[in-house]
Amino acid sequence: MTLLTEVPTPAGGVQTAYLDGEAVLYDVARRRTMLLNPTASALWLLLDGESTVAEIRDTLVEIFGADPEVVRRDVEAGLTQFAEMGLLDGIVGHEGDETPESLVTTGALAAPPVP
Numbered sequence: 001m002t003l004l005t006e007v008p009t010p011a012g013g014v015q016t017a018y019l020d021g022e023a024v025l026y027d028v029a030r031r032r033t034m035l036l037n038p039t040a041s042a043l044w045l046l047l048d049g050e051s052t053v054a055e056i057r058d059t060l061v062e063i064f065g066a067d068p069e070v071v072r073r074d075v076e077a078g079l080t081q082f083a084e085m086g087l088l089d090g091i092v093g094h095e096g097d098e099t100p101e102s103l104v105t106t107g108a109l110a111a112p113p114v115p
Contacts, residue, residue: 004054008047008079009089016044030086039064043078047088053079 013028023041025034046056
């Protein structure tokens with residue numbers, strides 16, 4: 001379980017671009033590209049290295065007008081998935097956590113080799 005006081009930070013070497021409201025991540029170390037769905041993109045955008053998990057949750061509740069408990073579970077699941085994919089510094093994914101729906105729209109896409 002992710003603590004609400006933790007401050008999730010994107011891992012160094014993960015580049016982000018936004019296209020039509022969705023985040024495209026490129027993990028330089030793993031040479032992998034990922035397309036996030038709109039909800040995961042909103043979560044990723046809020047990972048500024050300063051906001052706590054609780055602050056991120058509260059912002060998403062405001063943006064989406066959703067039930068705070070549902071948003072808390074989704075934020076925890078999303079952060080766990082990001083951590084398991086090696087996309088975060090400072091938060092480690094925990095085996096056994098349920099992820100209700102994958103955050104990655106298309107899975108890891110084949111990325112062109114970096115010269």
